[in-house]
Amino acid sequence: MRYVDEFRDHALAKRLAATIAAEVDPGRDYRLMEFCGGHTHAIFRYGVQQLMPPRLRFVHGPGCPVCVLPMARIDQAIALTERHGVTLCTYGDLMRVPGGDRRTLFQARAEGADVRMVYSTQDALRIAREQPGREVVFFAIGFETTTPPTAVALEQARAEGLANFSVFCNHVLTPPALAAILADGARIDAILGPSHVSTLIGTAPYAFVPEQHRLPLVIAGFEPLDVMQSTLMLVRQINAGTARVENQYRRAVSESGNRKAQALMARVFRVRERFAWRGLGEIAESALELAPEFAEFDAERRFPVECAPAREPRGCECPAILRGEKRPTECRLFGTGCTPAHPLGACMVSSEGACAAYWSYGRTRDRAAAG
């Protein structure tokens, strides 16, 4: 596959691994947090951790939108279908996420709720056009990357006068979440910065990381060679004692990002005062809601549904794992009460979550270490 295989080249990976191994200081630890679930997935799927020297460890961050979605929002989505009888359109990975009372959208559908799995916002618009008699709600989640498609759908709906379409908005913002983790005193030495998110917002919003926290950050692509090259850049910064924002993902990310998409987002959304992140708690100005001009397409206004905040399962270490303080295997629920087939905690519910990736791909290494 052209433009993909080049970034997964075995020989280049070996050379990069040798360079990293030669440059690390054997007397110290290197704790690199990858913010994005996409990086977590790549690290596990391609076995990048095993190519690293023993004292260089990837710490898995909270950048998995499904993982950080509060359980109460799942309850609200289920209530939309059951109490208001709407057709709920959702991305597939939300279907299995349990809400506060352990119910999922899959279960709600089996019990009669009209829940449709879609691949894009355009599918949801099409369903709304085809079924003018049904209220069609798009369950919007994701970081900055998935926000412009939702904005486009909303502008289209307004232009077409598609009165039966609305959006249940759960879009969240990366920089405030990163700031919250760092303010909490996460024990890390450097950050692998977001890939796709940065194509939208650019590199400038990360300036606070070196300025306020003295930590190096490298914007890294999602391919395994991107991760390794970015790791080398971070190792060099750590060794030199510098803290700068660097951009490894130059083929897609600029300093100012995608201004057209930013303008679109600014037209359609505004920043929420607060949003509760699963595992991280309430973070001020960390999420988006529909701007007043789009209020008529806001499912939360059209179908008010109150749901009590859900309590996290007892014994779940997700908050500590999402902040990089603990590893999945340090949770007593991991692999016993909590598996990808029956997820309890936030980090197990999506394949991009640290626990799910660990369970699905990573059990070998721990076993080798233990044995």
Add this chain to the structure above:
Amino acid sequence: MTSQSSPHTPLDLDHGRVEMTHGAGGRAMDQLIDGIFRRHLDNPLLAQGNDQARFAVPPGRLAMSTDGHVVSPLFFPGGDIGALAVHGTVNDLAMGGAQPLHLSAGFIIEEGFALAALDRIVASMARAAREAGVTVVTGDTKVVERGKGDGVFITTTGLGVVPEGIELSGERARPGDAIVLSGGIGEHGVAILAQREHLGFATGVRSDSAALHGLVAAMLAAVPGLRCLRDPTRGGLAACLNELARQSGVGMQIREAAIPVHPEVAAACELLGLDPLHIANEGKLVAICPPERVDDLLAAMRAHPLGAAASHIGEVVEDTLRLVQMETGFGGSRVVDWLTGEQLPRIC
């Protein structure tokens, strides 16, 4: 499929539709059976015209298997539900080393389904059966009200005979055995996915739907001591290997670079965030073989059209955790787990 005499007015195969009366046991049903099923599937056992087919069986152990088919869409590049209903059951028999003999076919048809489409499906089923050397000897037709089905569902049951000396079973994999895959993975699942209209992307990928018993016969002739065979259908290669590992109480170590994946399958998976290891196949098999015979096995497979791309993908290893592990093409290693949840419904 009992029949009196042929009705005088023929079915309108161009514009006609299935009606409730076609499943009611009366003249209309008889007409449907004569005009479509018997016309295409004709053979002496079906022509007996009784409520059951009666036949003598050759010596050996009988093998029996059943498979329901609900694929959507009904027609897809490289196949359709009719051919798939033959291949699915023939392959389940073949994985036990059985020579398939006869099939039964149960049709559940939705009211309003076009007779032309039904005719096409049954013709394709007949062609697949002919090519596979099996006969459909008995059948059943039911019609359900509009909205209670989705076009047509087909259940086939197959009967075959396992020759003396063949002992294939999922619990026979032993540490040191070689793991062999007959060809590229993920083609059926991606062909179906590409057809689903709401995805709106086109690929040239065709389903690999095929009957594998000919390939199996060639493999058993070359290596009678084969340990086990399994076709990686739903859940893909990952599920298939995990099933065998669990059944045999062993682990597996495979090499990603040795697993053939058609470039278009790889590209479609890349776009949709899917793992080819989890995508369904309908014309591939996994063989576990004593290590000293793997070259003979590969030679026999590659001499057969359905095994031309056969590849030695790894080894059975000792492992109390029964994990399937893979050396990635990138040079790292990872666990290959079962698919969690529903990746793609109604693929077969």
